[in-house]
Amino acid sequence: MTGIYVILGVVALLVVIGIVQYNKLVRLNVAVDEGFAQIEVQLQRRGDLIPNLVETVKGYASHEKETFEKVVQARAQATAAQGVAAVAEADGMLTQALRGLLAVAEAYPDLKASANFLSLQEELSGTENKVGFARQYYNDTVRALNESIVSIPGKFFAGPAKVVERDFYVVDDPGKRAVPNVSFN
Amino acid sequence: MGSLTAFVIYAVALYLGYTSVGIIPVAVGISLISVWGSFYNSDKIVLTMTGAKVIDHDTAPQLFNLVHEITIASGMPMPKVAIVEDDAPNAFATGRDPEHAVIAFTTGILRVMDREQLQGVAAHELAHVANRDTLVSAVAATTAGAIALMSDFLLRISLFGGGRRDSNGSNPFVLIAALVAAILAPIAAVLLKAAISRKRESLADATAVAFTRNPTGLRRALETLAADSTVVHQKSNAVAHLWIESPLDSKMTSRLFATHPAIEERIANLRALEQTGPLNESA
Numbered sequence: 187m188t189g190i191y192v193i194l195g196v197v198a199l200l201v202v203i204g205i206v207q208y209n210k211l212v213r214l215n216v217a218v219d220e221g222f223a224q225i226e227v228q229l230q231r232r233g234d235l236i237p238n239l240v241e242t243v244k245g246y247a248s249h250e251k252e253t254f255e256k257v258v259q260a261r262a263q264a265t266a267a268q269g270v271a272a273v274a275e276a277d278g279m280l281t282q283a284l285r286g287l288l289a290v291a292e293a294y295p296d297l298k299a300s301a302n303f304l305s306l307q308e309e310l311s312g313t314e315n316k317v318g319f320a321r322q323y324y325n326d327t328v329r330a331l332n333e334s335i336v337s338i339p340g341k342f343f344a345g346p347a348k349v350v351e352r353d354f355y356v357v358d359d360p361g362k363r364a365v366p367n368v369s370f371n
Numbered sequence: 372m373g374s375l376t377a378f379v380i381y382a383v384a385l386y387l388g389y390t391s392v393g394i395i396p397v398a399v400g401i402s403l404i405s406v407w408g409s410f411y412n413s414d415k416i417v418l419t420m421t422g423a424k425v426i427d428h429d430t431a432p433q434l435f436n437l438v439h440e441i442t443i444a445s446g447m448p449m450p451k452v453a454i455v456e457d458d459a460p461n462a463f464a465t466g467r468d469p470e471h472a473v474i475a476f477t478t479g480i481l482r483v484m485d486r487e488q489l490q491g492v493a494a495h496e497l498a499h500v501a502n503r504d505t506l507v508s509a510v511a512a513t514t515a516g517a518i519a520l521m522s523d524f525l526l527r528i529s530l531f532g533g534g535r536r537d538s539n540g541s542n543p544f545v546l547i548a549a550l551v552a553a554i555l556a557p558i559a560a561v562l563l564k565a566a567i568s569r570k571r572e573s574l575a576d577a578t579a580v581a582f583t584r585n586p587t588g589l590r591r592a593l594e595t596l597a598a599d600s601t602v603v604h605q606k607s608n609a610v611a612h613l614w615i616e617s618p619l620d621s622k623m624t625s626r627l628f629a630t631h632p633a634i635e636e637r638i639a640n641l642r643a644l645e646q647t648g649p650l651n652e653s654a
Contacts, residue, residue, distance in 0.1 A: 224443060316440050319444035322584065323443060
């Protein structure tokens with residue numbers, strides 16, 4: 187009689203562990219999706235700011251055609267991108283192009299002092315930070331999910347929960363990779 | 372606040388002649404209800420007490436953006452953002468849970484700090500919300516109140532006799548012990564509250580760095596606060612523990628009773644974090 191109780195107890199324990207693990211994996215998976223959605227929301231917002239910014243800069247520096255074209259092109263690519271890797275790549279390119287645009291603005295004191303430009307610059311740097319933080323949050327959630335999937339006991343429940351390892355959001359930003367110039371003068 | 376209510380009720384009950392032990396649970400019960408009430412409405416109460424005005428994106432775009440950035444970094448819901456008209460640079464967070472949080476900044480802090488510093492401050496305040504520090508301080512206050520109540524109860528028992536009254540008076544040793552307890556217990560309770568609050572400040576600094584991966588901003592913000600000598604006008608003890616820098620004059624109170632750790636200590640800790648290398652190289 188006690189044998190049956192022991193077996194029932196063990197089975198019940200296993201079922202509870204299974205439910206907890208399953209729910210944990212599903213929760214982590216949803217968090218990853220949310221994290222990526224947040225990145226896309228912020229990238230979208232940055233994209234929406236661009237036409238306004240380009241128009242404002244054009245008003246003061248109409249002959250910087252090449253810079254404008256680069257930004258517009260990068261923006262079009264970013265809008266079309268699908269999937270983590272492609273979005274990340276387009277994001278990096280647009281960041282570069284925008285940096286070029288803001289560098290152009292540096293040369294025009296009137297532009298730099300205009301209220302419109304200042305508020306756009308704040309919105310842009312704010313959004314830039316939000317993209318960065320959204321990326322950081324996304325990568326944290328991916329790390330948590332991937333860790334649970336490859337470690338025991340999560341390993342056994344990843345299949346039934348239909349959860350797979352996800353890609354990290356890696357930005358290929360040449361500006362960030364570059365070795366800083368050191369001079370010994 | 373809750374313990375105070377309990378004391379008043381207890382005192383009134385004693386005055387009316389209810390010296391029986393039965394009144395204690397009633398007083399404790401009512402005090403718990405009042406603690407719960409002030410905890411549940413803490414955001415509104417604190418906003419009224421400090422005179423903070425809730426703002427939106429259009430009133431102060433940069434501040435609103437800063438706070439939004441941290442909510443994205445931490446995956447938390449967006450709190451209400453408020454501004455307090457006060458020249459002293461300071462900030463605080465309140466609210467019983469992340470869904471009902473309020474983060475307030477003084478006009479002074481917005482004037483003296485740059486974007487990076489304010490981001491550090493915003494991260495520190497949101498860290499308080501994330502760590503449920505309002506819950507912790509409510510529990511600390513209740514515990515402190517309970518200790519005070521117990522010591523008072525003990526004193527009364529020994530003074531007026533707990534049953535063996537008609538034998539040969541109260542035992543002088545019990546009386547002395549009770550007196551000592553009655554004097555020391557409230558002090559111990561205040562110390563406990565201060566110690567918990569100080570631990571939470573240091574923890575909030577660490578959590579803030581986990582959000583921003585940038586100890587420099589908060590360190591520079593604390594340095595600015597340390598160099599600043601102006602103090603928030605409202606020196607209310609009740610909300611002292613909320614601010615990022617203690618609004619009470621630190622020279623007047625000893626280290627043991629301080630609700631905040633020495634700002635130099637916090638700066639040193641952040642500096643140590645900066646030296647451990649780039650934290651933002653995440654995968």
